[in-house]
Amino acid sequence: MSLIRLENVRKIYQTGEVTVQALKGINLDIQKKSFVSFIGPSGSGKSTLLNLIGCLDKPTEGKVFVNNVEVGLFNRAESAAFRGKNLGFVFQNFNLIPVLTVYENVEYPLLMLDHLPLKERNDRVLRLLEKVGMTDQKKKYPNQISGGQKQRVAVARALVTNPQLVLADEPTANLDHATAFKVINIMQEMTNEFGTTFIFSTHDPKIVGEAEIIYTLEDGAIVNSEIKKEKK
Ligand code: ADP
Numbered sequence: 001m002s003l004i005r006l007e008n009v010r011k012i013y014q015t016g017e018v019t020v021q022a023l024k025g026i027n028l029d030i031q032k033k034s035f036v037s038f039i040g041p042s043g044s045g046k047s048t049l050l051n052l053i054g055c056l057d058k059p060t061e062g063k064v065f066v067n068n069v070e071v072g073l074f075n076r077a078e079s080a081a082f083r084g085k086n087l088g089f090v091f092q093n094f095n096l097i098p099v100l101t102v103y104e105n106v107e108y109p110l111l112m113l114d115h116l117p118l119k120e121r122n123d124r125v126l127r128l129l130e131k132v133g134m135t136d137q138k139k140k141y142p143n144q145i146s147g148g149q150k151q152r153v154a155v156a157r158a159l160v161t162n163p164q165l166v167l168a169d170e171p172t173a174n175l176d177h178a179t180a181f182k183v184i185n186i187m188q189e190m191t192n193e194f195g196t197t198f199i200f201s202t203h204d205p206k207i208v209g210e211a212e213i214i215y216t217l218e219d220g221a222i223v224n225s226e227i228k229k230e231k232k
């Protein structure tokens with residue numbers, strides 16, 4: 001089943017006199033339960049592409065479908081509601097809330113959802129912390145844990161609402177290699193266990209090898225796609 005479909009998507013940024021064609025006609029079809037990477041040099045359009053799929057921005061031309069819904073037609077409120085319900089995000093800079101503990105950071109997206117009984121909330125947070133190996137650290141604050149640990153917490157936070165899709169823009173850019181591999185492997189385990197589709201971007205060829213499907217971007221176009229494992 002197709003989870004994401006892009007049809008001839010173009011994105012043009014216009015700032016004053018300067019026009020940038022950030023995406024030049026992207027066609028893409030990503031199945032459910034996939035583990036996907038976008039690789040390409042800085043400026044190739046990875047973030048722009050992730051932002052369109054994540055309902056954070058709209059295409060200048062073409063169509064973006066997530067779950068057969070054309071998300072490019074949403075207004076702001078509809079985009080926000082759709083994101084809250086269906087998507088999780090992981091960022092390069094972790095974006096944890098400094099005044100909240102590890103536990104509270106993971107719990108936070110659940111507080112935005114419609115009423116969830118306290119017990120269920122607690123169970124979900126503890127389950128995810130366990131999955132990413134952060135149970136022991138749950139009372140710590142972000143400034144008391146390492147970068148790799150922060151990104152594990154961010155992965156748990158992205159998954160706590162059971163989204164179908166998690167988008168991670170350069171999630172390993174601020175991590176050393178060994179730690180980066182661990183974080184990517186946790187994401188892959190989550191795909192296998194929960195059926196979550198993960199898309200991460202990177203400019204690091206060593207990390208990208210972990211993905212099942214790799215799309216290479218260059219100058220706003222997909223110039224290569226490599227599928228290592230077909231999804232049933
Ligand atoms: P990547 O994530 O691969 O580094 P981006 O998607 O951020 O690439 O950028 C693609 C191109 O679009 C670049 O030329 C970049 O300078 C330009 N760009 C990105 N965001 C904006 C913006 N908000 N306004 C103007 N130009 C932008």
Ligand code: MG
Pocket residue numbers: 046047048169170
């Ligand atoms: Mg980027």
